[in-house]
Amino acid sequence: MNNPQLDTDGRLRHLLSIEGLPKKILNQILDTAESFVGVAEREVKKVPLLRGKTVCNLFFENSTRTRTTFEIAAKRLSADVISLNVGTSSQSKGETILDTVDNLIAMHADMFVVRHSQSGAAHFIAKHVPDHIHVINAGDGRHSHPTQGLLDLFTIRKYKPDLHNLRVAIVGDVLHSRVARSEIHALTTLGVPEVRVIAPKTLLPAQVEKLGVHVFHDMKAGLKDVDVVMMLRLQNERMNGAMLPSAQEYFKTYGLTQEKLSLAKPDAIVLHPGPMNRGVEIDSSVADGAQSVILPQVTYGIAIRMAVMAILAGGQGSNQASSQGSGS
Amino acid sequence: MMNKPETNIPNAEELLTILAEKLQPLLRENTALVGIHSGGVWLMQKLLVLLAPTIAEKGIEHGILDVSFYRDDYAQRGLKSENRPSQIPFEVDNKHIILIDDVFYTGRTTRAAMNELFDYGRPASITLAALVNRGGRELPIAPQIVAAEIPLDSSQNLQLVQNPDNTLSLELINTSQT
Numbered sequence A: 001m002n003n004p005q006l007d008t009d010g011r012l013r014h015l016l017s018i019e020g021l022p023k024k025i026l027n028q029i030l031d032t033a034e035s036f037v038g039v040a041e042r043e044v045k046k047v048p049l050l051r052g053k054t055v056c057n058l059f060f061e062n063s064t065r066t067r068t069t070f071e072i073a074a075k076r077l078s079a080d081v082i083s084l085n086v087g088t089s090s091q092s093k094g095e096t097i098l099d100t101v102d103n104l105i106a107m108h109a110d111m112f113v114v115r116h117s118q119s120g121a122a123h124f125i126a127k128h129v130p131d132h133i134h135v136i137n138a139g140d141g142r143h144s145h146p147t148q149g150l151l152d153l154f155t156i157r158k159y160k161p162d163l164h165n166l167r168v169a170i171v172g173d174v175l176h177s178r179v180a181r182s183e184i185h186a187l188t189t190l191g192v193p194e195v196r197v198i199a200p201k202t203l204l205p206a207q208v209e210k211l212g213v214h215v216f217h218d219m220k221a222g223l224k225d226v227d228v229v230m231m232l233r234l235q236n237e238r239m240n241g242a243m244l245p246s247a248q249e250y251f252k253t254y255g256l257t258q259e260k261l262s263l264a265k266p267d268a269i270v271l272h273p274g275p276m277n278r279g280v281e282i283d284s285s286v287a288d289g290a291q292s293v294i295l296p297q298v299t300y301g302i303a304i305r306m307a308v309m310a311i312l313a314g315g316q317g318s319n320q321a322s323s324q325g326s327g328s
Numbered sequence B: 001m002m003n004k005p006e007t008n009i010p011n012a013e014e015l016l017t018i019l020a021e022k023l024q025p026l027l028r029e030n031t032a033l034v035g036i037h038s039g040g041v042w043l044m045q046k047l048l049v050l051l052a053p054t055i056a057e058k059g060i061e062h063g064i065l066d067v068s069f070y071r072d073d074y075a076q077r078g079l080k081s082e083n084r085p086s087q088i089p090f091e092v093d094n095k096h097i098i099l100i101d102d103v104f105y106t107g108r109t110t111r112a113a114m115n116e117l118f119d120y121g122r123p124a125s126i127t128l129a130a131l132v133n134r135g136g137r138e139l140p141i142a143p144q145i146v147a148a149e150i151p152l153d154s155s156q157n158l159q160l161v162q163n164p165d166n167t168l169s170l171e172l173i174n175t176s177q178t
Helices: A023-041 A064-075 A098-104 A121-128 A146-159 A180-189 A219-224 A245-255 A292-312 B012-026 B039-050 B052-056 B106-119
Strands: A054-059 A079-083 A111-114 A135-140 A168-172 A194-198 A214-216 A228-232 A269-271 B031-036 B061-065 B098-105 B125-133 B146-147 B156-162 B166-175
Touching: A023 A064, A023 A079, A023 A146, A054 A064, A064 A079, A064 A111, A064 A292, A064 B052, A064 B106, A079 A098, A079 A146, A098 A121, A098 A245, A098 B106, A111 A121, A111 A168, A111 B125, A121 A135, A135 A146, A135 B098, A146 A269, A146 B098, A168 A180, A168 A219, A180 A194, A194 A219, A194 A228, A214 A219, A245 B098, A292 B106, B012 B098, B012 B125, B012 B166, B031 B039, B039 B052, B039 B061, B039 B098, B039 B156, B061 B106, B098 B106, B098 B156, B106 B125
Parallel strands: A054 A079, A054 A111, A111 A135, A168 A194, A168 A228, A194 A214, A228 A269, B031 B061, B031 B098, B098 B125, B125 B146
Antiparallel strands: B156 B166
16 A cells, blocks of 8 residues: 555655545544634634744645635644745746755755645655655645545534434536545545535536436435535636536526525535635525535634644654653 | 552542542632543542532532643654543633642643643643652652552553443553563
8 A cells, every 4th residue: 555645654644635545534633623623712822733843835826715724724833834925936937846845845844735736746745755744735736625625524524423314415516626526535434325416517527426426417406405515616717618608507507595505404504615606606695694604614624724734743753652751 | 450460559439539638628719620631531520529519619610621732742642643622611810720630640741731721821820639649750840639649660550541330440551661
């Protein structure tokens, strides 16, 4: 087994994608995040776990929201944080990705949070860095965005703790989404019995059924009796191609309105990764409604990112050294 | 139960009664009990029952600390997978806090617990109560209240265990080097 995300003892070394993470690690991240939720409610919203460590946000592609949440998470762990918009600095002068990384390692960076428009960029950096340096994928092209997937899972678990009894519907642009596939994988791994996808044929990957989901093209049928509705962001740039008729047309068929939501269970929750296109994939009355957990998702996103960083940075010594000095 | 070691290990439930007696006079208004996860929390829950009248009379609040995020060996050992959220559901400022731990050893857990408490506020005072002081402290920290002093060798490990019938017992494990 050669999983670049795990070390030889099976502990998390990099977070690159949800695929390939054993159930044990998924639960470890979710459970640890639980402890970090409370930290934000204290007088001092910080714990000293990453004191003296340097976390480097390497953003080859702009994403203010993701960068900000990683920055806050690292700061709440007491790390020093540097955020680089590489697209606008050295890269434009011709420096390669690995040159940029090597320079930051020479400055004693301990962890890289990588965002790139190309799939596999974070893997590429993870393969390159020395053992004591950790890499977190903060989104690579269409491929993966594991902390988003994890925070969605965390939010679902928070509101619907009994995962073994859930019906989850993922609605919208599954084809271009970097979280939908990971999410399906993770939900199944954690024991959710029924995952549905609801989308027009043009926005579904080929052979999506092979992921173990039930496919619906009609919102009314697909939303019936679900516990969780996960809306995906419709990327405006997809509107122009032949894939979709128009934003209005899309909203009519696949936009989440109160009326369509009423087909789901009365206590169903609505998630959206943000930023939202109000009036395209989701109606404002739903986004701001009682069943929406979209803002809690943002809050939990910090806790999840803290948990991932804390797990990665801890335990550099050997496992065996643990029996000594463990006492009170 | 298995091979009885030469050290005589007292009954944890009996020690708990002693601890409760010693704690009683410290319970004033404006005092709060804080159990350190996990053994300290078990003890605190039992103390809440044993001392219920006083606790109700003085309006004594309680909370839980999991000091994982404040431990000094985090860089070596990482996070234990079973860490629990700390819960301090009261105002720490100006409170007299009684920290409750099971076995006092190096003092490092207490150091971590004190650091964590100060991130909630500025307590008026902190008192440490432990069921057993096993000796071997590595910091200038010691419990003010203990039910028993049981000096142990560094190759021995004394643990509080919660039994299926909800009673507590102390277990001595010899981690003799091979």
